[in-house]
Amino acid sequence: MLNDFLAVSHDTSGAITTAAIVNAGAVIKGELVFNVRDYGAAGDGITDDADAFQAAIAACAQVNGGTVYVPPASHPYLIGHPLELAKPMAIIGCNWESTVLRLKPSVNDFMFKFAQASDKVMFGMIFRNLKFELDAPGQTAGGGISAISALHCVIDHVWFNAPRDFAIKFTQNSSGNGHHNKISHCLFDSNSMLSDGQGLALYFAGADECFITDNDFENMGGATGCSVMDFNGSNHYIGNVFVNCNGGIFQRDTQRGVIVGNIFDTMGGDSCVKLGGGRGNMSIANNEFFNVGDGPNANNTYCILFVWTDGISSVTGNVFEMSSSGQTAGAIGFNSGQAVTSTTITGNTVRILANPSQAIIAGTAQLTKGCIISANAGYNPIGALSAPSVPASDVAYTPSFAADCMVYVTANASGTVTISLDGSAVGSVANGNTVGVHVPLATPITLTYSAAPTWAWIGQ
Numbered sequence: 001m002l003n004d005f006l007a008v009s010h011d012t013s014g015a016i017t018t019a020a021i022v023n024a025g026a027v028i029k030g031e032l033v034f035n036v037r038d039y040g041a042a043g044d045g046i047t048d049d050a051d052a053f054q055a056a057i058a059a060c061a062q063v064n065g066g067t068v069y070v071p072p073a074s075h076p077y078l079i080g081h082p083l084e085l086a087k088p089m090a091i092i093g094c095n096w097e098s099t100v101l102r103l104k105p106s107v108n109d110f111m112f113k114f115a116q117a118s119d120k121v122m123f124g125m126i127f128r129n130l131k132f133e134l135d136a137p138g139q140t141a142g143g144g145i146s147a148i149s150a151l152h153c154v155i156d157h158v159w160f161n162a163p164r165d166f167a168i169k170f171t172q173n174s175s176g177n178g179h180h181n182k183i184s185h186c187l188f189d190s191n192s193m194l195s196d197g198q199g200l201a202l203y204f205a206g207a208d209e210c211f212i213t214d215n216d217f218e219n220m221g222g223a224t225g226c227s228v229m230d231f232n233g234s235n236h237y238i239g240n241v242f243v244n245c246n247g248g249i250f251q252r253d254t255q256r257g258v259i260v261g262n263i264f265d266t267m268g269g270d271s272c273v274k275l276g277g278g279r280g281n282m283s284i285a286n287n288e289f290f291n292v293g294d295g296p297n298a299n300n301t302y303c304i305l306f307v308w309t310d311g312i313s314s315v316t317g318n319v320f321e322m323s324s325s326g327q328t329a330g331a332i333g334f335n336s337g338q339a340v341t342s343t344t345i346t347g348n349t350v351r352i353l354a355n356p357s358q359a360i361i362a363g364t365a366q367l368t369k370g371c372i373i374s375a376n377a378g379y380n381p382i383g384a385l386s387a388p389s390v391p392a393s394d395v396a397y398t399p400s401f402a403a404d405c406m407v408y409v410t411a412n413a414s415g416t417v418t419i420s421l422d423g424s425a426v427g428s429v430a431n432g433n434t435v436g437v438h439v440p441l442a443t444p445i446t447l448t449y450s451a452a453p454t455w456a457w458i459g460q
């Protein structure tokens with residue numbers, strides 16, 4: 001073993017050089033772990049450690065990837081310029097308390113930047129067990145990680161504190177869109193709500209089919225009104241917690257996305273979840289919304305707000321507990337000027353309505369036939385409704401009720417009634433008998449008869 005050790009080149013300190021490791025081709029314990037302290041990082045909160053970090057990253061890249069280890073330090077590691085990553089590797093710390101990287105004052109850029117060739121992807125990059133302090137004095141722009149064409153990258157247990165613009169920004173180069181990244185067990189927070197800057201935790205304009213799971217978002221949203229801006233769609237948000245944020249998830253391209261099992265607590269802005277721009281399949285299920293309208297910049301805040309979309313969506317199993325005193329607009333809202341199709345709102349629960357004069361579901365006039373609103377506790381009417389007048393024979397009537405209903409038609413004692421929904425016959429009744437028909441929201445019903453029947457409407 002001693003002969004093998006002496007047979008390779010060493011630097012002046014006696015350490016094996018990176019070039020010697022590569023040339024020898026042997027695997028020696030520790031050769032794929034590059035400690036930033038070995039490359040000159042001080043971790044004293046005064047020395048600019050960016051060059052030392054970059055040297056460790058370069059050494060790791062020479063052996064086609066390994067681990068750049070950031071050991072505990074008494075003070076933050078000061079980072080005075082962006083750290084460029086040309087090849088995938090793991091950047092690993094110890095914990096959030098003692099492994100802290102802090103942007104140097106007036107660094108208006110990202111702390112880490114993917115810098116692979118413009119026609120290449122970054123496959124399998126890993127960040128773990130680190131804290132990034134991003135809002136340095138004098139800073140006017142920048143953030144944590146600029147992830148360009150990222151594929152199957154993992155960002156786990158990283159604390160992103162006070163990003164000026166973006167904690168993580170996903171974009172793409174000429175190689176195309178990134179995808180299948182995992183962001184988990186992270187904390188995105190600001191010391192206080194930014195009065196300027198975007199203050200976004202996540203920005204997607206070049207990564208889809210990603211999993212964003214089990215993260216905490218606190219005091220995010222800056223001056224722009226959302227914690228997550230997603231232009232890609234097809235991303236999954238599962239088990240996250242949003243607290244005191246100016247807006248939650250704004251999914252601009254609603255294609256095949258999932259928002260499941262999240263908590264939205266004391267939220268402001270215009271919405272906790274906002275959907276717009278796409279025509280794909282969206283599932284919003286089993287989330288809990290409470291104290292909505294009590295958060296920062298609240299102004300008629302919705303739990304879920306649909307904008308610019310006529311896509312297929314399912315909203316089911318959510319709990320809406322709106323503020324009794326804050327700026328709550330309602331549980332669900334639909335912007336005017338759109339014709340929403342194939343949207344299902346079922347099995348949700350509304351605990352508290354902030355103001356009885358405000359609609360729990362607003363903008364239902366935008367919903368067209370094919371939409372379903374049913375079995376929502378605290379919203380859907382139970383029992384008899386005030387029935388409209390029976391229309392003339394063969395004249396279609398579109399219900400004004402903003403929910404699914406059952407209609408019970410009773411024929412004249414000597415007459416026959418044919419019942420049609422949206423132009424298709426669905427049943428008939430005669431000689432004083434009664435038949436029940438399920439009438440979905442916004443679906444025209446037509447009665448054809450010679451002797452006028454009666455009918456009763458029941459909320460469903």
